[in-house]
Amino acid sequence: xxxxxxxxxxxxxxxxxxxxxxxxxxxxxxxxxxxxxxxxxxxxxxxxxxxxxxxxxxxxxxxxxxxxxxxxxxxxxxxxxxxxxxxxxxxxxxxxxxxxxxxxxxxxxxxxxxxxxxxxxxxxxxxxxxxxxxxxxxxxxxxxxxxxxxxxxxxxxxxxxxxxxxxxxxxxxxxxxxxxxxxxxxxxxxxxxxxxxxxxxxxxxxxxxxxxxxxxxxxxxxxxxxxxxxxxxxxxxxxxxxxxxxxxxxxxxxxxxxxxxxxxxxxxxxxxxxxxxxxxxxxxxxxxxxxxxx
Amino acid sequence: xxxxxxxxxxxxxxxxxxxxxxxxxxxxxxxxxxxxxxxxxxxxxxxxxxxxxxxxxxxxxxxxxxxxxxxxxxxx
Numbered sequence: 001x002x003x004x005x006x007x008x009x010x011x012x013x014x015x016x017x018x019x020x021x022x023x024x025x026x027x028x029x030x031x032x033x034x035x036x037x038x039x040x041x042x043x044x045x046x047x048x049x050x051x052x053x054x055x056x057x058x059x060x061x062x063x064x065x066x067x068x069x070x071x072x073x074x075x076x077x078x079x080x081x082x083x084x085x086x087x088x089x090x091x092x093x094x095x096x097x098x099x100x101x102x103x104x105x106x107x108x109x110x111x112x113x114x115x116x117x118x119x120x121x122x123x124x125x126x127x128x129x130x131x132x133x134x135x136x137x138x139x140x141x142x143x144x145x146x147x148x149x150x151x152x153x154x155x156x157x158x159x160x161x162x163x164x165x166x167x168x169x170x171x172x173x174x175x176x177x178x179x180x181x182x183x184x185x186x187x188x189x190x191x192x193x194x195x196x197x198x199x200x201x202x203x204x205x206x207x208x209x210x211x212x213x214x215x216x217x218x219x220x221x222x223x224x225x226x227x228x229x230x231x232x233x234x235x236x237x238x239x240x241x242x243x244x245x246x247x248x249x250x251x252x253x254x255x256x257x258x259x260x261x262x263x264x265x266x267x268x269x270x271x272x273x274x275x276x277x278x279x280x281x282x283x284x285x286x287x288x289x290x291x292x293x294x
Numbered sequence: 295x296x297x298x299x300x301x302x303x304x305x306x307x308x309x310x311x312x313x314x315x316x317x318x319x320x321x322x323x324x325x326x327x328x329x330x331x332x333x334x335x336x337x338x339x340x341x342x343x344x345x346x347x348x349x350x351x352x353x354x355x356x357x358x359x360x361x362x363x364x365x366x367x368x369x370x
C-alpha cells in the first residue's frame with residue numbers, strides 16, 4: 001500500500017497535522033516512538049485547556065488521530081529514501097511507502113560526548129554513509145552508534161568495505177533480531193568501550209578510549225541514538241541551518257513532497273506553535289497532493 | 295569560466311548542486327569520486343576534506359551545496 005502521507009513523529013505537530021490530512025481523506029500513517037511532551041509534568045499555557053499533563057495531551061491526540069482514521073504505529077524510523085515521486089520509510093520493524101512526508105520528530109537532544117568530533121568533520125568524521133562512504137573503499141571504518149539506526153547506516157557500506165567496527169561508546173546494543181543477525185552473519189566487530197576522543201593529523205587517524213587504549217581508523221560515521229528529523233532532512237538533501245529545517249509559510253521544505261513542522265523547524269518551542277505548524281503542514285499537503293495528481 | 299563538480303551518485307546534496315547549476319545554464323565538468331580515484335585524490339587535495347559535493351569554480355573551492363557562495367562566484 002502507498003500512503004498519501006507518512007507523518008514521522010507523534011508529538012503535537014505530527015498529531016495535529018494528521019487531523020487535517022485524514023479529514024481531507026488522505027491515507028495517513030503516523031510513525032513514532034515516545035514524544036518529548038510525554039515527559040512534561042504539567043502544561044498550563046495551552047489555550048482552552050487550563051491544565052493537563054503531557055501524557056494526557058498525547059494520549060488524547062493519538063485517540064483523536066485514530067478516530068479520524070489515521071494509522072498510528074509505535075516504531076522507530078531509521079531511514080528515509082526518495083525513489084522517483086515516492087518516499088520509502090524504513091523503521092526498526094517495517095518498511096512503508098508514501099507520496100509525501102511530514103518530519104515532526106522534534107529536535108534531537110542527544111549530544112555525542114566525544115572530544116574533537118567537530119574538528120575532524122569531513123576529515124574522517126561523517127554523518128552520511130550514502131554520501132561520503134565511497135571514500136573509504138577497502139578502508140577501516142567505524143559506525144558510532146548502538147541502535148537500529150546505526151545498523152541501517154552500517155549496511156550502506158556493503159560493497160565498499162568489510163573492515164567495519166561498530167563503536168557503541170559504552171552503550172548496550174538496542175537493536176532488533178534482524179540487526180543482530182546482520183551483525184553476526186557479517187562478522188561485524190563490536191567495540192563497546194567508552195570513547196574519550198578522536199584524533200589525528202590533517203585527517204582522522206585513531207579513536208582513543210577512556211581506558212587509554214587507541215585504535216587506528218580512517219573514517220568514523222556518526223549514527224548515535226535515535227535519528228531526528230534533522231538527520232533525515234540532511235540525508236534527503238533538505239536545507240538545514242543551525243540544526244533547524246528550513247520551511248516556508250506552508251511548512252514546505254525545498255524538496256517536493258517533504259514538509260516539516262514543530263520544534264525541528266526552530267522558533268518558539270511550545271505545544272501551541274507545534275500544533276499550529278502541524279495544522280498548516282496537513283493543510284498544505286492536501287494542496288500538494290491535489291497538484292501532483294493533476 | 296571553469297566549473298568542476300566532484301560528487302557521488304547517492305549523495306542528495308550532489309544532485310541538488312548539479313541541478314542548481316543546470317537550472318542556471320552553467321556548464322560544468324562532473325567527476326564521480328566513487329569511481330574515479332584520481333579525481334577523489336584531487337578533490338581531497340583541493341578541499342582538505344572528504345565530504346561531497348565539492349565545487350571548483352575558477353579555482354575557488356566550495357564544500358557542500360553552499361548556494362550563497364556559488365551565487366557570488368557565478369554572479370547569479
